Amino acid sequence: MNPFSSSDLFVHFAGSTIRFTCFHPKVRKEIETHFAHCLGKNGPIIASYKLAAVGDDLVSISLNGSELLSKINLGQAMHFLMQDSLTRLIDASASHLVFHAAALAYRRQGVILCGKSGSGKSTLAARLTAAGMRYLTDEAISLAVNEEEIGGFCRSIVLKQGSAFLWQNLTAGNNILHLDDHSAWVPPTLFNPTAICLNVMPSVLLFPQYIPAAPLHVQRLTSAEALFRLLQCLVNARNFSDGGMSAAARLARGTVAYALEYSDLEFAAQWIIQTASTP
Amino acid sequence: MFSFPVDEPNLCPRHEEGFQLETLNGEIVLLHPSRNIIIHGSQTSALIWQLCDGARTVGEIVELLSAAYPDAAEDIRADVPAAIQQLIHHGALTVK
Numbered sequence: 414m415n416p417f418s419s420s421d422l423f424v425h426f427a428g429s430t431i432r433f434t435c436f437h438p439k440v441r442k443e444i445e446t447h448f449a450h451c452l453g454k455n456g457p458i459i460a461s462y463k464l465a466a467v468g469d470d471l472v473s474i475s476l477n478g479s480e481l482l483s484k485i486n487l488g489q490a491m492h493f494l495m496q497d498s499l500t501r502l503i504d505a506s507a508s509h510l511v512f513h514a515a516a517l518a519y520r521r522q523g524v525i526l527c528g529k530s531g532s533g534k535s536t537l538a539a540r541l542t543a544a545g546m547r548y549l550t551d552e553a554i555s556l557a558v559n560e561e562e563i564g565g566f567c568r569s570i571v572l573k574q575g576s577a578f579l580w581q582n583l584t585a586g587n588n589i590l591h592l593d594d595h596s597a598w599v600p601p602t603l604f605n606p607t608a609i610c611l612n613v614m615p616s617v618l619l620f621p622q623y624i625p626a627a628p629l630h631v632q633r634l635t636s637a638e639a640l641f642r643l644l645q646c647l648v649n650a651r652n653f654s655d656g657g658m659s660a661a662a663r664l665a666r667g668t669v670a671y672a673l674e675y676s677d678l679e680f681a682a683q684w685i686i687q688t689a690s691t692p
Numbered sequence: 693m694f695s696f697p698v699d700e701p702n703l704c705p706r707h708e709e710g711f712q713l714e715t716l717n718g719e720i721v722l723l724h725p726s727r728n729i730i731i732h733g734s735q736t737s738a739l740i741w742q743l744c745d746g747a748r749t750v751g752e753i754v755e756l757l758s759a760a761y762p763d764a765a766e767d768i769r770a771d772v773p774a775a776i777q778q779l780i781h782h783g784a785l786t787v788k
Contacts, residue, residue, distance in 0.1 A: 635716070635717060635719055636716035636717055636719075637714075637715075637716040637717065637719030637720065637721050637732055637733075638719075638732060640714060640716060640721045640732075641721050641730060641731075641732035644721070644723055644730045645730060650723075650725050650728075651725060651726065653725070655712050655725070656712050656723045656724075656725025657725075658712040658714055658721075658723050658725075659714070662714045662716065662721070665716065666716065
């Protein structure tokens with residue numbers, strides 16, 4: 414007997430898979446749109462969400478058979494699913510280090526943008542994708558403990574209200590999901606139809622920080638400084654006996670690292686593209 | 693917060709358990725996974741960390757480094773206790 418139904422969608426990241434059983438056509442469409450490039454099974458299923466329609470516009474969510482949320486709107490449902498499913502995928506991963514970071518690729522050079530919320534990762538990722546770089550993620554990268562390449566949680570780019578200028582003139586805007594907090598989920602292919610990159614060899618490690626009115630300031634980091642900062646962005650260290658130290662150190666050794674302070678998005682994007690394009 | 697008497701040369705600092713060490717081009721990064729402590733140290737801190745074995749006193753560490761780097765002996769007398777104090781402050785060293 415096939416344990417999966419045609420209502421099932423699967424989203425994978427960092428060696429684990431989440432199942433969404435969708436009985437709500439609008440939720441299904443949003444999952445297919447905003448998780449488009451991480452759909453499919455890859456690794457064990459570690460959680461199963463069931464999404465049911467309540468009337469025409471409301472959603473109920475259950476997890477592994479237990480009801481979690483009922484009668485929430487579509488935006489609330491997607492916001493919850495994005496956060497909760499990613500948290501579960503990260504927590505389950507003992508084969509991949511996961512860093513809070515955006516990542517892009519220029520030809521075969523991977524550029525990692527490490528930083529906490531508010532550092533400007535997503536805005537930079539959107540601008541760099543529009544400028545021709547390929548998109549891996551704006552939120553989380555994975556590094557298998559015995560591999561060199563990184564992968565990304567290749568969801569839609571989540572842009573806050575202050576970055577609305579980036580998507581307001583895009584065509585096919587009906588694929589953009591608008592949430593109650595005025596953030597927007599923008600499929601990366603709206604910025605660049607050939608943008609998607611699933612894996613890349615990392616070569617540049619950046620720690621951007623948006624600072625209002627600050628001039629562009631770049632500081633080259635030693636490998637130890639890069640590792641120190643990188644470990645602060647490692648979100649599943651507890652899953653590894655050495656805290657992820659050896660694999661993170663390999664990443665720090667194999668990349669050129671910079672701290673980047675900026676306020677002008679264009680200057681920062683130009684500098685990143687120039688740096689990524691330098692062999 | 694524990695205050696380390698920087699002018700006490702007879703204390704023997706030793707590593708706290710559970711720290712992972714990585715050395716990159718002479719600098720060190722220390723990670724304590726379960727306590728979520730991350731420390732970056734200079735080349736000097738790396739040397740001091742290696743010498744803090746629970747047997748050597750602070751005074752002996754100062755003398756060892758002063759003998760190895762005689763031109764910097766004056767700085768070493770000030771810097772070693774300060775660096776040890778920093779490592780204690782971050783929870784990476786303890787003293788007996």
